[in-house]
């Protein structure tokens with residue numbers, strides 16, 4: 238009892254608050270990228286996700302890993318369905334089609350239906366555009382309808398088909414006038430059995446809802462809007478393991494993802510399903526363009542996921558494939574590959590960043606081949622042909638590999654919240670000349686007594702979706718990266734998407750299924766939205782006058798576009814320090830007495846998660862006024878992520894704010910061979926990389 242009282246009184250004597258001042262010059266330079274996206278076709282993020290195609294198994298693609306099949310198709314009215322490799326296929330890329338015969342039909346209507354990617358969305362007013370290819374003996378009307386599982390017809394189109402021995406494409410469109418209450422709908426194709434004499438073959442059956450920016454073969458609007466809401470500045474694609482391929486000979490061969498859909502074969506994705514290649518190289522570029530993101534193009538580095546590497550004697554083929562890919566994207570019409578791009582109707586794209594491979598240190602023996610010859614072969618060829626491209630190695634400095642010259646590295650961190658909270662100073666200690674991309678990060682498991690690191694064994698508990706305290710842990714880590722954004726290019730949560738009906742990895746940033754009302758932005762999403770939406774373009778030095786970092790972590794600086802003074806905070810586990818409302822006071826050099834600022838903070842119960850279609854994160858905005866000596870004082874609740882922004886016009890009495898010029902270039906001209914973002918070396922702002930800056 239005595240000892241309890243004693244320690245309680247000692248505890249009460251501890252100053253549980255932090256005060257600091259923010260200077261007006263000599264901060265670290267900042268990266269213009271800071272927050273971005275990694276995209277990989279995992280969890281049906283691409284096919285069945287962002288890629289808006291609604292028909293699953295639309296072209297009967299498959300290979301030795303995922304054999305061709307009739308999954309997701311069902312016969313109607315006694316029809317018989319079978320896969321056929323006709324002597325006259327639709328195309329060499331799509332050699333297999335679906336044959337329909339009358340089967341056991343006794344007359345009347347026959348046909349087939351598709352169940353979609355676990356249902357079809359039906360939204361009033363949406364114009365759906367469909368198409369299919371036919372060959373064979375069908376003469377009559379084909380009805381295509383969106384039908385519910387209780388036989389409600391939401392939309393219907395009729396196409397008069399007069400098919401022949403030549404493959405012919407038919408298009409259709411419909412616009413439902415009523416929305417369905419759920420996605421339990423199928424797409425049914427029916428016709429009179431009397432219109433069929435023998436067999437008819439179908440292939441490449443497609444249906445698109447309206448797409449983002451109305452792009453043909455485009456992306457799902459709500460998921461693109463969700464990404465836009467993160468103000469992303471970079472886009473690493475084609476992402477992650479998916480670029481690598483499961484085993485020889487499969488790798489993400491970009492040439493197979495170009496042109497009309499009938500020219501695209503399938504690809505055995507690395508996450509359990511065949512991919513259509515509908516989401517191809519050009520589609521990735523347009524996606525980056527539409528969201529104002531700087532592409533970080535992943536080049537395959539000769540490592541398969543079964544741990545086999547291309548031998549040194551064979552690597553040049555793949556180096557050439559990478560050079561061809563860059564020529565395809567950037568070359569003018571006089572180049573072989575640039576001419577192909579022009580023939581497809583696209584002008585050149587600008588590539589400023591490439592990453593050589595993905596996680597090349599992770600498999601048995603893979604780091605050895607990467608450091609012995611794979612990385613260098615790509616590095617030498619790409620830097621010789623494109624000296625201005627920043628090259629990123631797929632990992633940093635482990636197993637003795639240091640990227641050469643000015644190459645950057647990529648760190649992937651999947652951790653516990655408390656680990657991230659302890660890593661606020663991780664990048665302070667990073668002294669290498671090589672910049673780093675935090676290419677993938679996420680808290681993936683729960684903090685629990687005695688658990689100090691993520692357990693990777695199968696069956697170890699994982700968060701299903703991000704939990705609020707974990708999202709705050711991520712925020713601490715992100716602020717540590719921001720204050721070192723002269724060394725850290727930017728960070729991306731991974732994976733970005735999860736289809737709730739079919740996934741291989743949890744947790745993820747955004748959940749969805751076929752029903753638009755189920756799209757869910759996780760608690761981690763809201764953290765990035767806040768931190769990314771207000772950019773510090775000039776970090777400024779912080780002097781702590783009382784207290785310390787932790788449980789409140791912070792970074793401060795200025796936005797040179799708006800002139801705002803900005804401080805960002807995360808309060809992680811203040812309750813463990815004996816207070817659930819943590820007092821903070823700060824002043825900015827250049828911000829005077831009675832200045833006013835907007836304090837915006839996110840908070841939620843620490844163990845809460847976002848339910849499907851819902852949001853537990855509350856956003857509070859309050860005006861705070863500086864004292865007579867220019868100090869802002871406020872408390873932040875435990876488990877809070879916050880931004881204080883003092884606008885240039887509200888900077889108080891008696892002070893101007895300094896000239897934002899004269900700061901060092903980002904990473905300096907020396908290591909990067911160009912001026913800072915301020916000097917215009919990082920691409921044209923009009924093309925949108927600064928899109929995320931708060932206007």
Ligand SMILES: *[C@@H]1O[C@H](CO)[C@@H](O)[C@H](O)[C@H]1NC(C)=O
Pocket residue numbers: 315316317318340341
């Ligand atoms: C036709 O009927 C037979 C006998 O009932 C059945 O075995 C067969 O599966 C049916 N075929 C189709 C295509 O439904």
Ligand SMILES: *[C@@H]1O[C@H](CO)[C@@H](O)[C@H](O)[C@H]1NC(C)=O
Pocket residue numbers: 377378395397
């Ligand atoms: C096909 O549909 C058109 C109009 O939708 C109709 O005029 C025609 O009679 C139909 N043909 C058959 C064979 O049912």
Ligand SMILES: *[C@@H]1O[C@H](CO)[C@@H](O)[C@H](O)[C@H]1NC(C)=O
Pocket residue numbers: 368406407408453
């Ligand atoms: C069907 O639509 C595609 C583009 O979506 C177009 O290229 C094609 O010409 C159309 N076919 C017909 C028969 O209208």
Ligand SMILES: *[C@@H]1O[C@H](CO)[C@@H](O)[C@H](O)[C@H]1NC(C)=O
Pocket residue numbers: 386419421
């Ligand atoms: C929709 O389908 C799901 C399973 O796919 C089922 O759980 C649910 O009850 C269905 N809803 C309705 C209204 O039929």
Ligand SMILES: *[C@@H]1O[C@H](CO)[C@@H](O)[C@H](O)[C@H]1NC(C)=O
Pocket residue numbers: 311312313350384388423424425
């Ligand atoms: C549409 O297809 C589904 C799935 O095969 C089937 O259950 C349903 O009966 C069909 N509806 C109509 C009206 O044909």
Ligand SMILES: *[C@@H]1O[C@H](CO)[C@@H](O)[C@H](O)[C@H]1NC(C)=O
Pocket residue numbers: 490492493554555558
């Ligand atoms: C990529 O695919 C194309 C088209 O199928 C093929 O010709 C080429 O050999 C492949 N490239 C490599 C390096 O495997």
Ligand SMILES: *[C@@H]1O[C@H](CO)[C@@H](O)[C@H](O)[C@H]1NC(C)=O
Pocket residue numbers: 623624625918
């Ligand atoms: C590289 O960048 C410099 C400076 O912006 C520019 O003058 C030069 O043309 C660029 N070189 C290439 C090969 O794009």
Ligand SMILES: *[C@@H]1O[C@H](CO)[C@@H](O)[C@H](O)[C@H]1NC(C)=O
Pocket residue numbers: 654655684706810813
């Ligand atoms: C909060 O701090 C307490 C006391 O140090 C610790 O036991 C607990 O694990 C921490 N919680 C988290 C989520 O880090």
Ligand SMILES: *[C@@H]1O[C@H](CO)[C@@H](O)[C@H](O)[C@H]1NC(C)=O
Pocket residue numbers: 659660661662663665666
């Ligand atoms: C960074 O270095 C400091 C000083 O050595 C040390 O206290 C801190 O724990 C280090 N940070 C990390 C995350 O290792």
Ligand SMILES: *[C@@H]1O[C@H](CO)[C@@H](O)[C@H](O)[C@H]1NC(C)=O
Pocket residue numbers: 264265664665666667719720721776777778779792
């Ligand atoms: C600049 O970087 C140094 C070293 O990493 C770090 O200690 C310091 O806090 C950073 N400065 C600011 C203003 O964030």
Ligand SMILES: *[C@@H]1O[C@H](CO)[C@@H](O)[C@H](O)[C@H]1NC(C)=O
Pocket residue numbers: 251252253254784785787788813814
């Ligand atoms: C808060 O608690 C943690 C964990 O017990 C401790 O390391 C840290 O020094 C405390 N911070 C303050 C400001 O008391």
Ligand SMILES: *[C@@H]1O[C@H](CO)[C@@H](O)[C@H](O)[C@H]1NC(C)=O
Pocket residue numbers: 801834835882883884885
């Ligand atoms: C602060 O909030 C007010 C009211 O929403 C807004 O008009 C003002 O632009 C904000 N200032 C800054 C610097 O964001």
